[in-house]
Amino acid sequence: MTATVERLLAPNPGLYTGQGTNTYLIVSQDEVLVIDPGPIIDDHRETILKELHDRQPVGVLVTHTHPDHAPMANPLAKSLGVPAYGYSNGPEFDPDRNLRDGDRVTVGTAELRVYHTPGHSDDHLCFLLDEVLFTGDHIMGGSTVIVDDMSRYLASLERLKGLEISRLYPGHGELMDDPRKVVVEYIEHRLARERQILEAVDRGAATVGEIVEAVYADVDDRLHRLAGHSVAAHLAKSVDDGFVRFERPEGDPWQARVARMGH
Numbered sequence: 001m002t003a004t005v006e007r008l009l010a011p012n013p014g015l016y017t018g019q020g021t022n023t024y025l026i027v028s029q030d031e032v033l034v035i036d037p038g039p040i041i042d043d044h045r046e047t048i049l050k051e052l053h054d055r056q057p058v059g060v061l062v063t064h065t066h067p068d069h070a071p072m073a074n075p076l077a078k079s080l081g082v083p084a085y086g087y088s089n090g091p092e093f094d095p096d097r098n099l100r101d102g103d104r105v106t107v108g109t110a111e112l113r114v115y116h117t118p119g120h121s122d123d124h125l126c127f128l129l130d131e132v133l134f135t136g137d138h139i140m141g142g143s144t145v146i147v148d149d150m151s152r153y154l155a156s157l158e159r160l161k162g163l164e165i166s167r168l169y170p171g172h173g174e175l176m177d178d179p180r181k182v183v184v185e186y187i188e189h190r191l192a193r194e195r196q197i198l199e200a201v202d203r204g205a206a207t208v209g210e211i212v213e214a215v216y217a218d219v220d221d222r223l224h225r226l227a228g229h230s231v232a233a234h235l236a237k238s239v240d241d242g243f244v245r246f247e248r249p250e251g252d253p254w255q256a257r258v259a260r261m262g263h
């Protein structure tokens, strides 16, 4: 490794964030990059500043612009006098430098390589450092990923299968040491969900909500409403595949109706 990785857990535990958001410091030759400083929480800002010690910050990166990852990036970067990097602007983030697939960001003698991995969100990035990958919410430790665009999500997972990596650092949860197995399981999990969803429709589920109740029995009830978004993403893909009729609504898809093609 040309750099070391330090993890700082943001104090924002919750249903959607697990123990909280993982903020990472990538350290090489006394320079530091910060990944995902999280929401604006004074204590966490203090922790990050303290853990920089007398090392030189060189940039603040965000994996994506969801509120548990990005809002502190601009104020932190500004106070450190370094650029904030991300794919594009979001509700509470405006990058000083836009990152694109294949871009590189250097820290000391190390280099982060940027992978655009849409699916969880359109603007999602993963960062490769030597043989470790920072996955944001594309792959999480120990919780379900809510997917916005299933076709792109699966394509982004497939792409990771080709990387020579030995460790994943997720945006939530613990690091994972068997990336290939994890990625394959994620893909299989999605394909299994897709089958379950089509089976639920065959058995009479006629709305997204009915499908969630039939298919997500193994997931905490409080996440069901949110899981509706992943079901809608699966259904949108199944429309493209010619399996169902479904019009994805703006906003909460819970009541949206679905029917099997040819039934």
Ligand SMILES: [Zn+2]
Residues within 6 Å of the ligand: 064, 066, 120, 137
């Ligand atoms: Zn997210």
